[in-house]
Amino acid sequence: MALVEEILTACRQAATSHGVTKVTAVHITVGEMAACADALRFAWVACRGRFPPLEEAALDIRTVPATWVCARCGAEYREPVGRCQACGAALPRLQSGLELRVDYLEGDDDRHGRASAGLPA
Amino acid sequence: MKVILARDLQAASERVAEANRNRFRQHGVLAINLMGSPGAGKTALLEATLPRLHPRYGCTVVEGDIATTRDGERIAALGVPVVQLNTGGACHLDPAMVARALEELPGGGRLLFVENVGNLVCPAEVDIGTDRTVVVFSVTEGPDKPEKYPLAFSRADAVVLSKVDLLPHLDLRREDFLDVLGRCAPAAAVFPVSARTGEGVDAWCAWIEAQVTNQYSHPPGEG
Numbered sequence: 254m255a256l257v258e259e260i261l262t263a264c265r266q267a268a269t270s271h272g273v274t275k276v277t278a279v280h281i282t283v284g285e286m287a288a289c290a291d292a293l294r295f296a297w298v299a300c301r302g303r304f305p306p307l308e309e310a311a312l313d314i315r316t317v318p319a320t321w322v323c324a325r326c327g328a329e330y331r332e333p334v335g336r337c338q339a340c341g342a343a344l345p346r347l348q349s350g351l352e353l354r355v356d357y358l359e360g361d362d363d364r365h366g367r368a369s370a371g372l373p374a
Numbered sequence: 375m376k377v378i379l380a381r382d383l384q385a386a387s388e389r390v391a392e393a394n395r396n397r398f399r400q401h402g403v404l405a406i407n408l409m410g411s412p413g414a415g416k417t418a419l420l421e422a423t424l425p426r427l428h429p430r431y432g433c434t435v436v437e438g439d440i441a442t443t444r445d446g447e448r449i450a451a452l453g454v455p456v457v458q459l460n461t462g463g464a465c466h467l468d469p470a471m472v473a474r475a476l477e478e479l480p481g482g483g484r485l486l487f488v489e490n491v492g493n494l495v496c497p498a499e500v501d502i503g504t505d506r507t508v509v510v511f512s513v514t515e516g517p518d519k520p521e522k523y524p525l526a527f528s529r530a531d532a533v534v535l536s537k538v539d540l541l542p543h544l545d546l547r548r549e550d551f552l553d554v555l556g557r558c559a560p561a562a563a564v565f566p567v568s569a570r571t572g573e574g575v576d577a578w579c580a581w582i583e584a585q586v587t588n589q590y591s592h593p594p595g596e597g
């Protein structure tokens with residue numbers, strides 16, 4: 254799956270440049286409309302071993318619900334609607350739910366061993 | 375230790391879509407993204423369209439499915455170069471998959487059709503770099519669908535209202551569909567088509583030819 258390739262590439266670059274020899278967890282944000290979290294988890298387990306430091310890295314997914322917002326009155330919907338039920342304006346727009354982001358990874362580096370304190374969150 | 379990436383993957387995806395688009399420009403190809411519900415008649419529409427356009431324009435096809443190569447085989451049977459993509463679970467094609475498929479296709483064609491995974495929601499959200507978006511919408515799905523899945527319809531350049539040969543068997547009139555499409559897809563050209571009887575296929579093909587001409591402003595054979 255191409256998305257997992259992108260996550261792997263991002264993790265590989267970050268792990269290499271920070272001297273992380275063993276990644277324990279990768280934290281990502283996924284919008285409900287952007288990708289299927291279950292499919293991602295499945296593909297992650299199948300692909301992570303290609304970069305040995307990621308071999309045992311867990312994929313921690315924060316999902317963001319999809320919301321549609323009326324441009325005229327600001328009413329919010331949890332599913333697509335043809336018209337705003339509050340004011341009748343056409344086609345409330347998708348506002349959130351398309352996120353796809355690698356937030357951070359956690360791991361052991363060759364100098365300090367396992368630690369996650371002291372670094373910005 | 376903790377390494378902050380804050381890396382937006384969608385931006386990466388947009389870059390790949392842009393690369394696909396540039397590639398179409400360089401090769402003088404018009405690429406059409408066909409989307410619609412499972413079973414809407416996307417492959418049947420291609421089977422009715424390709425025999426008319428392939429001899430004049432040189433067509434290639436990317437077939438997207440979660441699993442199986444059935445649709446790819448149907449296209450290959452027409453003698454049109456086709457690559458079958460299996461998403462292995464993902465409900466839409468992404469631009470990187472399309473880029474990979476393009477590597478496999480022969481050059482020289484002027485028209486590329488991408489049949490997206492049968493789904494009216496996610497494919498509409500993902501830019502794969504194609505030049506035109508077409509929704510195939512069958513009369514058996516019922517006229518409420520454009521209001522329930524407004525994103526796909528609002529972004530469509532054309533809507534093919536498919537399986538119109540079945541209208542006499544339904545308690546619905548063609549106008550019921552045209553009305554709702556006028557509201558939900560006001561910018562789209564609408565083509566009532568039956569892949570079964572051939573009704574409407576001429577007008578649909580003429581629209582595609584006009585898109586090629588608009589994009590490249592010269593007729594086939596001169597590029």
Ligand SMILES: Nc1nc2c(ncn2[C@@H]2O[C@H](COP(=O)(O)OP(=O)(O)OP(=O)(O)O)[C@@H](O)[C@H]2O)c(=O)[nH]1
Pocket residue numbers: 410411412413414415416417418419445491492493536537538539540567568569570571
């Ligand atoms: N009566 C009638 N049936 C049609 C027409 N077009 C397609 N069908 C039937 O509808 C069913 C689905 O057609 P497909 O072309 O496979 O649909 P699809 O959108 O490609 O389906 P997926 O790729 O699985 O999402 C088949 O049984 C077709 O024979 C049509 O114009 N008239």
Ligand SMILES: [Mg+2]
Pocket residue numbers: 416417418445489
């Ligand atoms: Mg099909």
Ligand SMILES: [Zn+2]
Pocket residue numbers: 323324325326327328337338339340341342
């Ligand atoms: Zn409103």
